[in-house]
Amino acid sequence: MTVRRLALLKVDGHVTTSRGGQRQAWYRLAPQRWNWRADGERESMVVATAQRLGELVGHMPTLRTTVRPSSAPEWGKRLTASAPRPLPGWSDHVGRCVAHLAGQDLTDKECYLSVNLSKRGRWWWPFGAAQAVVELEEIDTIVAGPGLEGTPATEHELQWLFHRSVMLGCPTTDELGDGEELVDRAYWSVEPFGQSVKVVADVNGEQVTRYVVVLTVGKMADQTLEEPWLAKMDRLGFPVEVTATLDVLPGEQVKKRAEKALLRIKYQVENYEEHQLPAPWSLQEQQERAQEVINEVHRDQLAERVDGWFRFAVSGETEAEALARSKKVIKLFSPAIKIVRPWAQYALAREFIPGEKLSSKAYRRRLPVLTAAAAQPAATATVGTRTGVYLGHTIGAGGKHVASWDLHRSMTVRERSGLTPIVGVPGSGKSTLVAALAYHATLAGIRTTILDPSGPLSALAQIDELRPYSKHVDLLSAKPGILNPWTVVLSPRRDNFATVREYEHACDMAAEQRRMLCVDVLMQFLPSALADQAETLIALRSAVRNVGNDRLASPRRVIEALRTASITQVDSIMARHSRVVADFLDDVAKAPAAQLVFPTGDPSLDYQAADDDDKVLTIITMKGLQIPKEGSDRRAWSSDEIFALPLLHLAAWSVQATMYRGDRHEPKLLGFDEVHALTRIASGRLLINTSARDSRKWRTRVLLSSQNAADLLEAGVSNLIDGAFVLRTEDPAHQREALNLIRVPVGVGYESALGTLSQQTRGAVGRSGRREAVWSDGEGGIERIVLDLGHLPDRVRRDIDTTPGVVVGA
């Protein structure tokens, strides 16, 4: 049997050598984000790529784009290893995730670039090897630059690319052994003047047949920057392999070519005139274009040109399927770009294998380097991390990619905060997202505390696999004093500080936080007319300061301090004020809801902090709490509403305190709902700030759920935010604020996209249950994703759904 040997002879690091001595350096290009960027950013990106290509004059760069199926088992292994203290239900959860992922047909796009190196010097030339090393270093530097951001391809990446290319169009797995596995594992054949190449390959011991149709890019109209023209294929829903051989021409050569074209036009026009025939208008247009080109070279503005041969490989289980898919590709690019299926399919298919030469110079595209750069083959829609909690997948332009999130990567690897806001209108899926994250984190053994004032998330603590490791605390029915400001702000632990000085400083800060919190909370209990007077604040601060910082300190002792002040105060106005405030607070302390803040002083009745560290999940609810509407007049509030805000603040502080419990290096997850109520007063904003600042040091992911992004922006934490989820947002002003939160430019049309998230079809009978979000992962990735809960059991989905009577994501 005849064997078709490939051009590749050897691989040294990331350099391959082919027959004829041609050496090529291979690089893996970094994925480039295209969606959710301003036009100016996109232009800068394209210009940077054009500059890099311009530096590769004479090196014949070849782009090779391929898709790697998301390997569910590999993902599962990484997920398994990521759990710090897995609970018994963890392995089942991972198994469900892997099974769900395996059925999703998700892929990752990979883009490689090869650059031709000079052939080694003559055997007698002593400096050949040294020159080759210098040249390789120069190419490495160019390709690593902005616009390409390529890194030398690893051995495994190159091996995988060969594997994928030799088994062109066949399903492949991520698990490869050594390179010898490739020998005699793929058989290619073609019919005379056939429309496709038949590839028969041995995939995991099973014989697989695929028909591959190779297409090439024909005539192109002028392009725009709306979408990278070569990345369009990501939308197709089936894999398309791409190879593009580029010959970058220097400005001088471009000028000569244009001058030659001008001469040809001149002679042609003269020929028409000699024969008294009307010259075609196209000659005039071509003349103008040639002059433009010459002008560009004179101005030296990205004057390089690229001669490019762009090939697409589409495969199918049958030839008919492959041809039908190729028609979809043709239709996708039509009419701006003409895609054709040329003859010599076998020779064209060989071009996809690294090291092989261009089979034919037909269908050469002549492009300014900027237009070639706008192809942006590495543009993709990836977001999130390689492992972590499975959130769903990306949608829209850019294709379908897994969106998973390592909750603690930003703190441990990138040294950023762990603050993640979740914003969206009611019913957009905020609570469901928090619940799904809490479920995953708890099973992984990550200590999780959720403050859910309205209470539906308490169902998490009742889920079978979580119940033994969870507790639900309803604060409104808890013992008196549970929200005593001196209790909710924990004292620092000595073992968490390196020096005594640092520890003492932390103790001072904690004492100050307690005092500030107490003043803020007591002020909220007072009527506006009293609270607005400066004397009230002065009297209250003085009383709080006099209470001290011992174990018995409480707001009830503040009332006592006020009474003492009303007697001892020399200033009669201040004395009267102290008495009035004390009287009022005394009345307040008798209210049932206020008992949580004002301990009775009887240890048998009051809340005593217990060691509950064995529970992994804590859900704190405040069922029945009536939070006043945002913007409503305080004078119109009912007594329940007046009590609600201070209680909520204290509850939030008590949740935040869990961050400081236990080992500083232990991963933790905190979730706060109804954050808009926290940002209304100073201590609430301080809480969000301290959460943001300390989350990195205490390895804590903090989720802040709110209906309006402005609540968080006003808290002054925009610079501390590590990514965010924006769910459906309908109000135009809120849409702009949400975009500011995820650092997406406003005023360029992205606002309306936020209103279309999770959109229900008009006239739909039932609820779709589809949850969508724009997710900024904090590492530069921003994409629209579908929040997929399909990997969770029905009972869990039912329990975490805050809309009654329906199972989400079913």
Place this chain on the structure above:
Amino acid sequence: MRLPTDDSLAQIDNRWHGPPSWNLPWTARYSAYWVGLVVCVLVLVVERKAGVGIGFTSVAWTLFLTVAITTGLMSLVDYERSVKSLFVTFWSEISAPRDPVPIRVEFRPRPLVGARSRRFW
């Protein structure tokens, strides 16, 4: 941002209409005359090998075949596909494997010899 292409510069009309002040009854590309010349020579060679003598009939047939073959060939040649690429494509087509043949590559990567660590000075 406008992203033009230079494809139009490769599409310049290159027809020859005949000698000055004498319009040919047909128009053809310059390249067609060169292809026609080569085809004519080949046709003549084939005719001589076949033992066809020189006469009015044979010359008429030569011209007819030359025009027919050239027209056929030039219908496949345009600014996208040059004459050379047409022959390359034809050769690739006839030399492609009909029976399944293994594509063989031995992938044995080695560390890059001569690579040096980047230095500052």
